[in-house]
Amino acid sequence: MTQDLRKSSTRTARTLRTSGPRTTAAALDDTDRKLLALLAEDATRTYAELGKLLFLSAPAVHERARRLKKEGVIKGTVAALDAAKLDRPLLAFVHVDTTSWAVTRQLLALEELSDVEEIHTVTGESAMLLKVRTRDTQSLEQLLARIHAIEGFTGTRSYIALTTYLERGPSPDL
Amino acid sequence: MTQDLRKSSTRTARTLRTSGPRTTAAALDDTDRKLLALLAEDATRTYAELGKLLFLSAPAVHERARRLKKEGVIKGTVAALDAAKLDRPLLAFVHVDTTSWAVTRQLLALEELSDVEEIHTVTGESAMLLKVRTRDTQSLEQLLARIHAIEGFTGTRSYIALTTYLERGPSPDL
DNA sequence: CTTGAAACGCGCTATCT
DNA sequence: AGATAGCGCGTTTCAAG
Numbered sequence: 001m002t003q004d005l006r007k008s009s010t011r012t013a014r015t016l017r018t019s020g021p022r023t024t025a026a027a028l029d030d031t032d033r034k035l036l037a038l039l040a041e042d043a044t045r046t047y048a049e050l051g052k053l054l055f056l057s058a059p060a061v062h063e064r065a066r067r068l069k070k071e072g073v074i075k076g077t078v079a080a081l082d083a084a085k086l087d088r089p090l091l092a093f094v095h096v097d098t099t100s101w102a103v104t105r106q107l108l109a110l111e112e113l114s115d116v117e118e119i120h121t122v123t124g125e126s127a128m129l130l131k132v133r134t135r136d137t138q139s140l141e142q143l144l145a146r147i148h149a150i151e152g153f154t155g156t157r158s159y160i161a162l163t164t165y166l167e168r169g170p171s172p173d174l
Numbered sequence: 175m176t177q178d179l180r181k182s183s184t185r186t187a188r189t190l191r192t193s194g195p196r197t198t199a200a201a202l203d204d205t206d207r208k209l210l211a212l213l214a215e216d217a218t219r220t221y222a223e224l225g226k227l228l229f230l231s232a233p234a235v236h237e238r239a240r241r242l243k244k245e246g247v248i249k250g251t252v253a254a255l256d257a258a259k260l261d262r263p264l265l266a267f268v269h270v271d272t273t274s275w276a277v278t279r280q281l282l283a284l285e286e287l288s289d290v291e292e293i294h295t296v297t298g299e300s301a302m303l304l305k306v307r308t309r310d311t312q313s314l315e316q317l318l319a320r321i322h323a324i325e326g327f328t329g330t331r332s333y334i335a336l337t338t339y340l341e342r343g344p345s346p347d348l
Numbered sequence: 349c350t351t352g353a354a355a356c357g358c359g360c361t362a363t364c365t
Numbered sequence: 366a367g368a369t370a371g372c373g374c375g376t377t378t379c380a381a382g
Contacts, residue, residue, distance in 0.1 A: 043251045044250070047358080058360095074256075080252050086202075086345075114348065117342055124334075165295070166282075166292055169254060170257035171255065240377095357374105365369095
């Protein structure tokens with residue numbers, strides 16, 4: 001594997017910020033964004049197929065994809081699974097109200113449970129927000145019981161999803 | 175492409191429910207679940223590599239993957255993008271309190287916006303829950319303004335994510 | 349249902365414009 | 366920086382246990 005370490009030299013940036021992005025944000029042209037949108041929706045397409053859609057040759061697409069991967073814009077390629085088929089049809093968002101920040105560390109242990117899909121600290125009355133997917137209400141109750149076993153929080157509020165109309169990952173603006 | 179339509183005949187189901195699963199939920203053995211977990215975390219692995227991890231040959235893995243795809247357990251393969259690199263670092267959960275269910279239909283139009291990643295109807299005081307990712311607080315405000323333009327809701331409550339400790343898709347129990 | 353071997357197609361590199 | 370040509374490899378299929 002040849003290491004091509006040249007930095008993207010001078011790529012046409014669309015948005016010109018006065019003092020440059022402090023943290024991250026990559027320089028992407030319109031073709032890059034279109035490519036990312038296509039890959040975010042289906043990453044199994046061949047480079048030839050992508051080339052047709054982007055009016056480019058297959059190697060040209062490959063080069064862009066390689067660059068975007070190296071820059072970290074594409075974090076990886078994963079299989080999207082059907083939660084219901086995995087016998088986990090119950091989706092819930094759990095707000096956890098905490099009194100001390102020490103609780104955060106305890107909650108991170110929940111990462112081990114495959115039921116837990118997301119863990120965030122958030123603003124507002126609740127300090128933490130969990131996205132969990134369980135088999136049924138009993139499994140959810142067990143999970144909540146485990147959270148209640150932790151010291152230093154006021155309580156939890158759960159919002160059970162009735163219907164999911166949209167669920168997708170990050171995608172560029174186009 | 176040869177169409178192999180034989181149903182998975184008699185596969186060893188681990189959990190034996192008295193009256194069968196009413197809706198969905200596929201019959202998966204331990205190897206299936208391990209394979210799904212591996213693919214959910216990285217779908218770029220070669221079948222040979224997966225075979226080593228599962229103590230199986232490459233075609234055997236391929237056959238299982240094909241079956242899981244046909245059954246819909248694997249919905250697709252997508253590229254996971256870095257939201258920050260896409261210049262969309264602000265993650266927020268927006269609860270929308272509605273008075274009538276007619277609002278639901280209006281909110282579904284928000285699907286067009288790439289900022290909006292998830293739309294659910296939920297139980298609890300708020301009727302709908304949105305997961306949105308914007309460039310900054312101003313973009314979020316614009317989105318909220320658009321929601322407020324819709325008739326028939328009491329208000330919105332937004333929870334801005336400070337830190338995301340875990341964010342992944344559905345994965346089997348193992 | 350799994351294992352091993354063979355052929356096709358695609359990813360990837362190198363070269364050139 | 367994109368297009369064309371070519372090699373190597375992985376996927377995919379087939380027959381056999």
